[in-house]
Amino acid sequence: MNLAKLLFLMAMIAGAALMIAPQPSHAEMQLLHKVPRTPQAPNVELPDLDGKMIKLSDFKGKVVLVNFWATWCPPCRKEIPSMQRAWKILEKEDVMMLAIHIGGSMDKIWTFLTDYDVDFPVLFDAGGKSPKGWPLVGLPTSFVVDTQGRIALRAIGGREWDDPKLIQEILVLKKVPATVPPSP
Amino acid sequence: MDKTRPLFPTLLKTVFLASSLLISAQAHSQDAVAPTGNASAEALKWSGDGLKIELQALTPDLTRAFFIGRGFPKKAVELLANEACVFRSAIGHSSQNSADPSVTIELKKWRVIKGAKAHGLRTREMWREIWKSRKLDQSARTAFHWALIPTEQTYSVTDYNWGMLTFMEKPGTKFDLEIAWRVGNEPKTHIFKALQCGRDQSE
Secondary structure (H helix, E strand, O other): OOHHHHHHHHHHHHHHHHHOOOOOOOOOOOOOEEOOOOOEOOOOEEEEOOOOEEEHHHHOOOOEEEEEEOOOOHHHHHHHHHHHHHHHHHHHOOOEEEEEEEOOOHHHHHHHHOOOOOOOOEEEEOOOOOOOOOOOOOOOEEEEEOOOOEEEEEEEOOOOOOOHHHHHHHHHHHHOOOOOOOOO | OOOOOOHHHHHHHHHHHHHHHHHHHHHOOOOOOOOOOOOOOOOEEEEEOOEEEEEEEOOHHHHHHHHHHOOOOHHHHHHHHHHOOEEEEEEEEOOOOOOOOOEEEEHHHOEEEEOOEEEEOOOHHHHHHHHHHOOOOHHHHHHHHHHEOOOEEEEOOOOEEEEEEEOOOOOOOEEEEEEEEEEOOEEEEEEEEEEEOOOOOOO
């Protein structure tokens, strides 16, 4: 076995060992929290896993769930299957989802995602610059951007995203008018 | 190839220990137990005054495995494995009542206590300067920053974070840990007695 293979195997085993460690349970209740003053979401322009550049501003007028994550973060990994299930619901409702991977390498993300059947857009931020301007200090953290491009809701830590209550909280934001009415 | 040769015994040992940990951890219940620091398979769980916390010492070999996997060079990995006393942690709001106030952790106020002496944790911001002076690759710096628990974080009900804490002690060192947080604006503290940095089984 060459060094690269051994390192990869070792990292995967260590990652699995860290992942099985117990985490706080959030099974009882899950909440999305309103973001005070609903700041404008900073634009994000990053490549997806096919190298295509994706901008948050491409989805102007839509509700967008923005998730910041990393493969080595256990709660991030744990919420991926429920994100995929939620995506199947939200996509039909014309709600966008962007999962932004912070740091790492594209190869590792590709390898990691082979274990998960995901088809929502995963963006890659090698330099970890994208969180700048977002109220974000730890992973995973998710935000729901409303139709006016404002950060309306946030969740620190993993969630079961296909929880009907959370889906409803996201869908309610579709009712926000996409443009701000001119002041009289 | 000569440069890689000395790494192999450590790597193989790490693979073996990580595999052992997987098996032993699966056999453990979810009950709260104090960490022994030996195999680091046991986690301390505690909750009180709005805060929920889990702490688990990582052995130097597990620390090596994690950070090699994040692209760290050998020198930086050895610094972390031998001097940082890395704990995995999960920290969050313990309440299920949505009306409860937010909880804020303040790592700058946490103290590692050994007898009459005490010192603080090494935070992300402190490590950033160290990695900068060592000219660590930017992707490794990014991974490290996000792998550590934020220096200050406010949790609303059901929020939590996962991340590493670095207590800056040698493997196997025993210490008490005073943690500090706020519930709304009310300061709280708690002391965990006799924590122990992870150590490899051969040490």
